[in-house]
Amino acid sequence: MRKAFPPEDLARDSRFARVDRMDQIADPRAASGQGGGRPNQRLTPDRADSADAARSLMHGIFVGEIQALEGAGRTCWDFETGTDGAPFALKLDMARQCWDEARHCEISVKLSEHMGTEIGEFGESAFLYQAACNPDPVLRLTGVNRALEGLAIDVFNTMKEFGSISADPVLEFCEDWMLADEVTHVKMGSDWLRKLTEDDPERRANALEFQRVVDKLFSFGGFRGEDDESPVILARRFRELAGFGTDEIDEIAAISAEARDEAKAHRASLAAQG
Amino acid sequence: MADPHAPRPAFAPWDRRELPGSFTVEESARRAGNYKWIEMRLFEALGGWIATVPELDVKMRLGTHCYHHAWHAELWHKRLPELREMNPERLAVPPNEQMERFVEALTEPEAADLTIEKLVGVYRVLIPHKIAAYTYHLNNTSTITDAPTIRSLKFILHDEMDDWRDGEMILQSLIETPDDVRRAAERQVELETILVAAGGICGPGTLGGPTSDEQQPHQEVSA
Ligand SMILES: [Fe+2]
Ligand SMILES: [Fe+2]
Numbered sequence: 001m002r003k004a005f006p007p008e009d010l011a012r013d014s015r016f017a018r019v020d021r022m023d024q025i026a027d028p029r030a031a032s033g034q035g036g037g038r039p040n041q042r043l044t045p046d047r048a049d050s051a052d053a054a055r056s057l058m059h060g061i062f063v064g065e066i067q068a069l070e071g072a073g074r075t076c077w078d079f080e081t082g083t084d085g086a087p088f089a090l091k092l093d094m095a096r097q098c099w100d101e102a103r104h105c106e107i108s109v110k111l112s113e114h115m116g117t118e119i120g121e122f123g124e125s126a127f128l129y130q131a132a133c134n135p136d137p138v139l140r141l142t143g144v145n146r147a148l149e150g151l152a153i154d155v156f157n158t159m160k161e162f163g164s165i166s167a168d169p170v171l172e173f174c175e176d177w178m179l180a181d182e183v184t185h186v187k188m189g190s191d192w193l194r195k196l197t198e199d200d201p202e203r204r205a206n207a208l209e210f211q212r213v214v215d216k217l218f219s220f221g222g223f224r225g226e227d228d229e230s231p232v233i234l235a236r237r238f239r240e241l242a243g244f245g246t247d248e249i250d251e252i253a254a255i256s257a258e259a260r261d262e263a264k265a266h267r268a269s270l271a272a273q274g
Numbered sequence: 275m276a277d278p279h280a281p282r283p284a285f286a287p288w289d290r291r292e293l294p295g296s297f298t299v300e301e302s303a304r305r306a307g308n309y310k311w312i313e314m315r316l317f318e319a320l321g322g323w324i325a326t327v328p329e330l331d332v333k334m335r336l337g338t339h340c341y342h343h344a345w346h347a348e349l350w351h352k353r354l355p356e357l358r359e360m361n362p363e364r365l366a367v368p369p370n371e372q373m374e375r376f377v378e379a380l381t382e383p384e385a386a387d388l389t390i391e392k393l394v395g396v397y398r399v400l401i402p403h404k405i406a407a408y409t410y411h412l413n414n415t416s417t418i419t420d421a422p423t424i425r426s427l428k429f430i431l432h433d434e435m436d437d438w439r440d441g442e443m444i445l446q447s448l449i450e451t452p453d454d455v456r457r458a459a460e461r462q463v464e465l466e467t468i469l470v471a472a473g474g475i476c477g478p479g480t481l482g483g484p485t486s487d488e489q490q491p492h493q494e495v496s497a
Contacts, residue, residue: 098338105333
């Protein structure tokens with residue numbers, strides 16, 4: 001087995017449909033609404049397309065969990081154990097994350113059935129797993145555990161609230177359990193970033209820059225933010241529990257707002273072109 | 275109520291634990307180091323394979339089992355300093371070159387259509403050998419002096435038995451045709467042959483008999 005496994009080779013059964021990221025965003029049923037009539041709205045039950053949007057988000061969570069499982073697994077395999085590669089304790093954390101993400105996949109399959117969607121109803125892009133291909137374990141953990149798993153905190157908190165306001169206790173219950181695990185995973189990322197770059201400010205700066213890039217990509221043109229237009233809300237309290245400082249959360253909020261403004265300008269220029 | 279000051283035997287009539295056991299401190303540490311090494315190789319391989327298997331149920335099971343073996347590696351890692359090995363990395367090694375060859379062969383398959391080969395290596399060869407080695411250790415170490423190892427062995431064996439059952443059932447569900455049966459059997463022969471040459475996961479003496487250290491002078495005499 002190779003030491004680096006490319007995103008295009010991720011193994012799937014025949015139900016899954018691989019699409020690129022732009023096709024996924026352009027799906028009119030997506031939670032962001034960007035492919036359809038009403039871009040960027042909070043996910044609430046009174047949204048006309050709320051059932052489709054929630055199902056699409058659930059399917060996105062499901063495939064995201066599979067890729068998170070695959071990424072954590074690859075970190076167990078890709079790096080030699082030791083000071084040159086990845087410390088033993090870091091690999092133990094990644095193995096623990098494999099178990100957690102496997103449970104999240106199981107929960108997501110059951111929740112998808114509960115919400116009336118099925119595997120393959122929406123497309124899957126390998127966008128998440130790509131961040132888990134970084135050859136430096138510090139950058140990989142910062143990109144995956146702080147940026148992507150941080151986004152998972154925001155998504156699960158949003159879905160938990162959606163479960164609460166739409167009177168779906170099963171959804172609310174499951175999302176809260178997954179949220180607890182994601183806070184643990186983000187904290188792993190925060191702790192390892194600090195520990196492994198303690199005496200290497202340049203490596204820390206590179207890792208934080210990689211996190212910024214991933215955070216920007218995953219702000220999905222305003223998909224995640226702090227205002228009413230954002231389908232997914234930045235979960236400040238849970239991010240603090242996971243080791244984010246207020247300044248770091250402010251920075252993600254700014255990155256998200258920037259991504260939203262860029263998307264708005266892009267849509268305006270498309271409209272102007274007719 | 276009975277007189278609380280009346281003398282009672284230190285060992286109750288039903289407590290049959292005995293001194294001594296078959297392993298010295300050094301021999302226990304050597305085995306714990308071999309265990310840590312193989313548990314690490316196994317959890318790393320299971321983690322790596324998750325992305326390579328298309329079967330969704332297998333993918334998720336591998337993620338769960340990956341953590342079980344990582345936790346076992348951690349238990350051995352923590353036990354080593356208690357057995358006077360202050361540098362746990364020194365003993366976290368394979369018992370011999372054949373064992374390294376076994377792991378290379380075990381982890382070689384990558385393609386998406388090789389799930390049977392991947393799982394046979396783990397669930398029909400390696401895990402049965404681990405169960406045997408751990409059970410031998412459990413049944414032969416001192417039930418009094420080595421109680422901490424026994425506690426770890428029991429937790430680990432519980433996982434190994436559950437995981438072996440899981441893996442075997444998945445294999446039985448994947449093996450559908452005579453060709454699948456042949457593939458599984460050939461893979462088992464290939465890997466079992468290397469593991470037998472290694473003498474088991476702790477080398478010769480894994481299930482009793484002389485260890486490789488003990489064999490050395492004997493071989494020299496007969497040469
Ligand atoms: Fe997850
Ligand atoms: Fe996670």
